[in-house]
Amino acid sequence: MTFLKAKTGDWECNFHFENNLEDTTMSEEHPVMAPDDIPTIAVGSMNNTHHEEVGLVNVLGALLLQAREGNADEEAIGKALDEWISHTEAHFERENRLMQEHGFPPFPVHAQEHANALDNLRQLQQRWHENHDLDALGSYVFNTWPQWFQMHVNSMDNVTAQFLSNFVD
Ligand SMILES: [Fe+2]
Ligand SMILES: [Fe+2]
Numbered sequence: 001m002t003f004l005k006a007k008t009g010d011w012e013c014n015f016h017f018e019n020n021l022e023d024t025t026m027s028e029e030h031p032v033m034a035p036d037d038i039p040t041i042a043v044g045s046m047n048n049t050h051h052e053e054v055g056l057v058n059v060l061g062a063l064l065l066q067a068r069e070g071n072a073d074e075e076a077i078g079k080a081l082d083e084w085i086s087h088t089e090a091h092f093e094r095e096n097r098l099m100q101e102h103g104f105p106p107f108p109v110h111a112q113e114h115a116n117a118l119d120n121l122r123q124l125q126q127r128w129h130e131n132h133d134l135d136a137l138g139s140y141v142f143n144t145w146p147q148w149f150q151m152h153v154n155s156m157d158n159v160t161a162q163f164l165s166n167f168v169d
Contacts, residue, residue: 030054032061033146039153041161044169049091050153056084057141064138074132081128081137085121092118099160102167110156117148 033054040047060080063073092114099107120140128137 028062030058031065032057032141033149037150039150039158041153041158042165043161046095046157046161046164049094050149050157053084053087053091053149056080056087057145060084061141064134064141067134068138072134077132077137078129081125085118085125088118088121095157095160098164098168102164104160104163106159110160113152113156117152 035051035054038047038050038054060077063077063080066073067077092111096107096111096114098104099110104110124137124140127133
């Protein structure tokens with residue numbers, strides 16, 4: 001998990017983005033997660049959705065780094081955050097629907113993990129729009145989310161895709 005190498009500390013106290021480029025596949029274009037670091041699973045359409053999501057998070061990450069350098073575009077950050085969350089809602093809804101349609105037995109466990117993650121994201125979204133807390137958002141985007149996403153795709157989505165690959169592309 002190369003993205004962990006880039007997190008030499010947390011967002012609040014010690015984030016050295018440029019110093020870690022040699023150790024990672026991340027780049028300025030992919031400040032949060034490189035496409036190569038997204039686990040590949042057995043259903044192509046799910047992979048496509050994951051790549052789209054990482055693209056949106058990288059856009060948000062770039063805006064956050066820019067803000068950290070003193071050039072904050074709070075409106076653009078809010079829009080990028082809203083776009084990411086809308087995409088995540090559609091992403092989770094589709095996976096939930098496919099699991100139900102095709103009778104995937106552990107559906108409730110996977111769907112619950114989606115519900116919890118979306119809950120966290122919506123709280124973050126609300127906090128951002130209330131008080132523009134850059135550290136809270138930056139810490140979540142750079143420190144919390146990449147680990148959650150990789151773990152979720154590697155476990156829940158991976159097993160789900162193995163099952164769904166009998167029915168969908
Ligand atoms: Fe997924
Ligand atoms: Fe999922």
